[in-house]
Amino acid sequence: MIRIGVDVGGTFTDVTALDTGTGRFHIFKLPSTGHDQSIAVADGIRHVLADAGRAPGDVTYLGHGTTVATNALLELKGATTALLVTGGVPDVLEIARQRRPHLYDLFADKPRVLVPRELTFGVTERLAASGAVVTELTDAEIDRVAGELAASGAESVAICFLHSYRDATHEIRVEEALARRLPELFTSRSSRVAPEFREYERFSTAVINSFIGPVVSRYIRRLGERVAEAGLPVGPRVIQSNGGLASTDAVAERPVTTLLSGPSAGVVGASYLAGLAGIGDLITFDMGGTSTDVCLIRGGRPASANERGLGGYPIRVPSVDVHTIGAGGGSIASVDGAGGLRVGPESAGARPGPAAYGHGGTEPTTTDANVVRGRQNPESALGGAMPIDSAAAERAVATVANGLGTSVVEAARGIGRLANSHMARAVRQVSVEAGEDPREYVLMAYGGAGPLHAAEVAAEVGMTRLLIPPNPGTLCALGLLVSDVRSEFTSSFLRRAEPETLPALNAAVAALVAEGQAWLAEEARIAERHEVTILADARYPRQNFELRIPLPQRLDEASLASVIADFHAQHEKAYGFAHPESPVQLVNLRAIAHGEVAKPDLPRVAAGSPGLEPDALLGTRDVDFGGDRGAVPTPVLDRAKLRSGNTFTGPAIVEQLDSTTVVPPGWSSTVDELGNLLIEVVA
DSSP states (O other): OEEEEEEEOSSEEEEEEEETTTTEEEEEEEEOOTTOHHHHHHHHHHHHHHHHTOOGGGEEEEEEEOOHHHHHHHTTOOOOEEEEEETTOTTHHHHTTOOOSSTTOTTOOOOOOSSOGGGEEEESOEEOTTSOEEEOOOHHHHHHHHHHHHHHTOSEEEEEOTTTTTOOHHHHHHHHHHHHHOTTSEEEEHHHHOOSSOHHHHHHHHHHHHHHHHHHHHHHHHHHHHHHHTTOSSOOEEEOTTSOEEEHHHHHHOGGGGTTHHHHHHHHHHHHHHHHTTOOOEEEEEEOSSOEEEEEEETTEEOEESOEEETTEEEOSOEEOOEEESOSTTEEEEEOTTSOEEEEEEEOTTTTOOGGGTSSOOSOBHHHHHHHTTSSOSSEEGGGTEEOOHHHHHHHHHHHHHHHTSOHHHHHHHHHHHHHHHHHHHHHHHHGGGTOOGGGSEEEEESSSHHHHHHHHHHHHTOOEEEEOSSGGGHHHHHHHSOOEEEEEEEEEEEEOSGGGHHHHHHHHHHHHHHHHHHHHHHOTTOSEEEEEEEEEEEOTTOSOOEEEEEOSSOOHHHHHHHHHHHHHHHHHHHSOOOTTSOOEEEEEEEEEEEEOOOOOOOOOOBOOSSOOGGGEEEEEEEEOSTTSOEEEEEEEEGGGOOBTOEEESSEEEEOSSOEEEEOTTEEEEEOTTSOEEEEEOO
């Protein structure tokens, strides 16, 4: 039997297949097909099946990470979307939060409102903040709005009424009427997509769900057709932003949950693999062709967030707290009008890509700088499948050198240093700004370009230990093989944590638990064990931010007092102070439905000698490590020939199909039984 994970990135599509009969991994990396991601997905599946000598009918599982939703939002290529709002409040999305992304930028642009004014329809209805009906919604009003919507030409609609998180009846009535009259219309209601107070964030999330919904639905349909045409007996499971798997039906209904699909798969895979290596505290460093994603994992648990921003839009869905910056192998370097060097966030993408790829790209990128410095193979990539044009890379970097008035090598160094600085800042943001010392963590580098830059990024923030997985370029695809089934259900509570509120609190928790259990029964049939855990977003009164604290499924006065003490302690840790004498407000209650899926046994690497295997050395080439030394002769090692127990010191270059690892002078590396490279600063 064979299990397959396919992760689609902005530049490459990564496929990892595990043959459970032989215990062998089969990996493949191919350029993404941006116009229809399912093409590369199907091609990659066929390739790994052929490599494994397996038939499509042998596939028992297919996990998938996709950027379809992300691309549709960032490129503003979603559906024509309408908005139904409570009468009198049509401007919630226009007014937003009145925040400036850059305080002193006089020319800062606001993100485009996804729903034009002519497609915003007021509905005569209203609830009070308590949930009491102020203005009843009539059938005649529903008929009127449905008729206007039918004539508008909209492909999708978001239903967003004030205070519907308290009582969703009005939104549900409109949704049901539209399903009868306009069955082809993609519909989102805010009380289903983001049932929380703060109307702007709730409206924004529902609108985004409708904006990307038809695009994602069409992709899911095409993907299902291609998987069926390939002869696979199973359909895909899609990973969500929270790191959990969901069925394609669930994703088609709430595509907004997949906006961080790919990065979350990498974090899940990194956490699992690091745990097997005995490492619980790590910072993930996923550098691909377009961007770099960084996440802090403490005690084996990735940091999480209730709200994320993407493209300037707030999205109120649970997610792995991944910090993304526009720095990748394809990031374009340039010299601005003031003579300053810039790297990113613009990217050359897969086509035309870096100049070194020979697809017509002429602008200098981080990859071209690495080729010029000898850090990346100057002849080929992807195990020889992709020729590298080192002369084109040098010509591209020369444009930066001319602008700076320096040599080509010095310009390449500058590109590398600036890219590393951007990524080091991201590492500090997820660690130092969260009250954590990065020096106490291991930097786990993956993605096609992560291991190339990891040591220098680590050195810039004072980290001394690296973990490079066996197949860093396809770790996100591995994460799809070890992900569990997961979803989250939310209810706004907005009451103080005190004995008088215990009956209402226990009733709300019980309702969430029942909702989570019902979802698991339907969606988590592939899971071995089901669990529902409860969390609360808590704060002091008049604060505008919350902390997550765990709750038992049934509370009494003693357990409530323990919950309150836990909040004070967390507040002290996060912000440096606490007010034990102040009451605590429970804002939102959350049920996390978790179905644990059986994890595959990962293959072990054969034991070797303390040094290097004789056939591990591919040769030597001159590599530039900066400083006054210039390029130095550096051994180039074949990752596939390294064995458990092998040790070596830098400088060294380790090459493999999906990535290249740089071990600078002053660092040493050891291979563990899983094939990880454990790289440390030499004392």
